[in-house]
Amino acid sequence: MTNSQLDPGLRERAVGFLDKFGTDGTLFENADGKACVELIIELLAAIDEFDLLHTGVLEHSTELENELEQKNQAVEQIAQNMRRYLSKSLYQRIAGGSHSAQAGATTRRNLSIFFSDIVGFTELTDTVEPETLSQVLNTYLGAMTEICERHGGTVDKFIGDAIMIFFGDEEHSDPAKSARACISMALEMQSATGALQSTWAKFGTQLGLRVRMGVNSGYCTIGNFGSGERVAYTVVGGNVNVASRLEHQAEPGGICISGSTFALVRDLVDVRPMGSLNVKGVAHPVETFAVVGAKIPSESNPWLQLNDHGFTLRSMSVQNKMLSEIQRQTMRAALVAALEKLEDIAA
Amino acid sequence: MQDNIEQRIQTPDFTVYFEASKQTVALIGSLRLNAAPEYAPISQLMAHALEALVAVGKPVLIIDVRELKFLNSSGINLLYQFVLKVRKQGDIGLTVLGSSSNAWQSKSLANMTKFMPALQLEIA
Numbered sequence: 001m002t003n004s005q006l007d008p009g010l011r012e013r014a015v016g017f018l019d020k021f022g023t024d025g026t027l028f029e030n031a032d033g034k035a036c037v038e039l040i041i042e043l044l045a046a047i048d049e050f051d052l053l054h055t056g057v058l059e060h061s062t063e064l065e066n067e068l069e070q071k072n073q074a075v076e077q078i079a080q081n082m083r084r085y086l087s088k089s090l091y092q093r094i095a096g097g098s099h100s101a102q103a104g105a106t107t108r109r110n111l112s113i114f115f116s117d118i119v120g121f122t123e124l125t126d127t128v129e130p131e132t133l134s135q136v137l138n139t140y141l142g143a144m145t146e147i148c149e150r151h152g153g154t155v156d157k158f159i160g161d162a163i164m165i166f167f168g169d170e171e172h173s174d175p176a177k178s179a180r181a182c183i184s185m186a187l188e189m190q191s192a193t194g195a196l197q198s199t200w201a202k203f204g205t206q207l208g209l210r211v212r213m214g215v216n217s218g219y220c221t222i223g224n225f226g227s228g229e230r231v232a233y234t235v236v237g238g239n240v241n242v243a244s245r246l247e248h249q250a251e252p253g254g255i256c257i258s259g260s261t262f263a264l265v266r267d268l269v270d271v272r273p274m275g276s277l278n279v280k281g282v283a284h285p286v287e288t289f290a291v292v293g294a295k296i297p298s299e300s301n302p303w304l305q306l307n308d309h310g311f312t313l314r315s316m317s318v319q320n321k322m323l324s325e326i327q328r329q330t331m332r333a334a335l336v337a338a339l340e341k342l343e344d345i346a347a
Numbered sequence: 348m349q350d351n352i353e354q355r356i357q358t359p360d361f362t363v364y365f366e367a368s369k370q371t372v373a374l375i376g377s378l379r380l381n382a383a384p385e386y387a388p389i390s391q392l393m394a395h396a397l398e399a400l401v402a403v404g405k406p407v408l409i410i411d412v413r414e415l416k417f418l419n420s421s422g423i424n425l426l427y428q429f430v431l432k433v434r435k436q437g438d439i440g441l442t443v444l445g446s447s448s449n450a451w452q453s454k455s456l457a458n459m460t461k462f463m464p465a466l467q468l469e470i471a
Contacts, residue, residue, distance in 0.1 A: 049431060052461055056427050060455045061420040067450060 253324025
C-alpha cells in the first residue's frame with residue numbers, strides 16, 4: 001500500500017506524549033491520567049487501522065476507475081469502427097440507445113427510395129486490375145455517401161457499384177420534405193459524376209462514369225429484418241421494387257422518377273413523361289418521368305446557391321462527350337439564373 | 348459437529364454462501380451494492396460463519412473469491428473490515444482464494460496481508 005494519509009506530525013506528537021508519560025501511564029499519579037494514556041494508545045491503534053482501510057479502499061477504487069476508463073476507451077474505439085459500417089442516422093440511434101436490434105421490430109413509413117447503378121460497371125470489373133477497381137469504386141462511393149449524408153439520407157446498402165438510399169425514416173418526417181431532399185441529392189450526385197470523370201480517367205479506365213438513378217416515394221416497411229443472430233436495418237415493399245425498376249428504366253446519366261415522387265417535387269425539376277411501367281407485385285401501372293433538369297430558382301440546383309446577399313456559382317468543368325442531358329440542363333439553368341441575377345444588380 | 352450449517356444470499360448479480368463442511372464462505376458474481384447498509388446481510392453471514400467455525404474449534408476460515416468478477420469499494424471495505432475482525436479475534440486463521448483472471452484481485456487481495464500478516468493468500 002502507499003504511504004499513510006495521516007499527518008505524520010500529529011502521530012509524532014502523540015508518540016512523544018507517550019514517551020514522556022510512559023506507555024502504561026506510570027508517570028501519572030492518578031487514575032484519570034492513566035486512563036488518558038490508555039485512550040491515546042487505543043485511539044492511535046484505531047487511527048492506524050482506519051488509515052490502512054482508507055488507503056486499501058482508495059487503491060481498490062482507483063484500480064477499478066482506471067480499468068473503467070480503459071474499457072470506456074475500448075468501447076469508444078469499437079463505436080468509431082462501427083460508425084463506418086452504419087449510416088449516420090442509424091448509428092446515432094444505436095449509440096443514443098433508442099434503437100432496438102430485435103429482428104421483427106418494423107414500422108410502416110412514407111419514404112423516398114433511391115437506387116443508382118454505374119452504366120457498364122460489370123464490364124469494367126473484368127478489364128481492370130482489382131486494386132484499380134477498388135480505388136475507382138471507393139472514390140465514387142465515398143463521394144456519393146458524402147452527398148447523401150449532407151442531404152440527410154440513409155445509405156441502406158451498397159451492392160457492388162449500386163447504391164440504395166432512403167429518406168424519411170425519422171419519426172414525424174414529412175414525405176414531401178423527404179422527396180425534395182432525395183431529388184436534390186440525386187441532382188447533386190449527377191453533377192458530381194461530372195467532376196469525378198477526370199479522377200475516373202486517371203485510374204486508366206476507358207469507360208466514362210455514367211450513372212442511372214431511380215426515385216420512388218410511398219409507404220414501405222422499415223426496420224430490422226433477419227435472424228436472431230444477425231439483422232439488417234432495411235426497407236422492403238412494393239415501393240422499393242418500383243424504385244429499383246425506375247433506376248433500370250433511366251437513361252445513362254439520367255434520373256427516372258415515379259408519378260408519386262414527381263407530385264412532391266413539381267416545383268424543383270423539369271421532367272419529360274416516359275410512359276407507364278408495370279412492376280411485378282404492384283397492382284397499378286407506375287407513371288414514370290425523366291428529370292430534365294433542376295428548376296431555377298430552387299434549392300435543388302447544385303451549381304447555384306442563392307442567398308440574401310447574392311449568389312455562389314460553383315466552378316464547372318465540362319467534357320463534351322461525357323456531359324449528360326441532365327447535367328447540361330442543370331448547368332445551363334444555373335448559368336441563366338446567374339446571368340439574370342447579374343442583370344438585376346446592374347438595373 | 349455442525350457441518351450442515353449452510354447459509355446463502357442469492358440475487359441475479361451475485362451469490363454468497365457459507366458451506367460449513369468446507370469451512371468456506373464463497374462470493375460469486377458481481378458485487379456492486381450501494382454502501383454499507385446494503386452489505387449488512389453479507390456482513391452478517393460472514394460474522395455467523397466465523398462464530399460457527401470458532402464454536403467447533405476449526406483452525407481456519409476460507410474466503411473464496413475466485414469467481415467474484417467485480418467488487419466495488421464498499422465491498423472491499425467489507426472484506427477488509429472482516430479480515431481486521433478475524434485478526435483481532437485471534438482464535439482462527441484465514442485463507443483467501445483468488446484468481447488472477449479477475450484483474451482487481453492481485454493487488455486488492457495482496458493488501459489484505461497488511462491487515463492480517465498471518466493471512467494465507469492463494470491466487471491461482
